[in-house]
Amino acid sequence: MDSTTSAPATPPVPSPEEPRSLRLEDWLTVLIMALLALITFANVIVRYFTDSSFAWTEEISVFLMIALALVAGSAAVARDQHIRIEFFCQSGTALRRRRLAQLGALSVALLFGLIAVLSVRVVWDDYRFGETSPGIGVPQWWYSIWLPVLSTLIAARALGVLVRRTRETPGEAASPAGGHQP
Incomplete structure (x- = not known):
């Protein structure tokens, strides 16, 4: 390598407080x-060669995109990188920043x-009334069951952040990246 090219980037080092179990969200995302x-x-290839498409791909893709948003939301919450107004979160005393992080x-x-x-309740109604998906006719609860599961995961991750922020000493300030301010 000559002096004009840069060295390969090293992978980011996780924060010491980042949960090791975040691998679950990372692997689910992948x-x-x-x-x-x-x-x-597969749908593009089939459509190109046959002028028709798989009917089920849109329904499955929509479900997967919703699941992806919830899994990524869980990872963002666990890393304390969810949306916030930085003006309020970064101004004020360390105690104020800590309290805002706890409140969030x-x-x-x-x-x-x-x-x-x-x-x-939605899942139960889908199951009880035998609702089927509009595209391929599978039971609707196969899709809707993941909303309470992934919402529980996000709530648990948020409680983990709350516990970490509560255990901080008052002089430590929570940064938006989930670590501590230098």
Whole structure:
């Protein structure tokens, strides 16, 4: 390598407080993205050669995109990288930043806990009434069961962030990247 080219980038080092179990979300993201690419590629190939398409690909792709959004949301919450207004989160004392981080984590946990509880009713109704999906006619609860499951995962991740922020000493300030300010 000459002096004009840069060295290869090193992989990011996880924060010491980042949960090791985040590998679950990372692997689910990879798996879902691979399935989406495979399904879409297969549909394009079939459409190119036969002038028709697989009817089921759109329904499966929509489900996978929703699952991907929830899995990625869980990873963002666990890494404390969810959406916030930086003006309020970065200004003020360390105690204020800590309290805002705790309030944010608690709010996310309550919201997704509520979504999980209420969506169980949706799953039960889909099962009880024998609802089927519009595209391929499989039981609708096969899709809807993942909303309470993944919402519970997000709520649990938010509670983990709340616990980590509560255990911080008052002089430590939570940064938006999930680590501590230098």
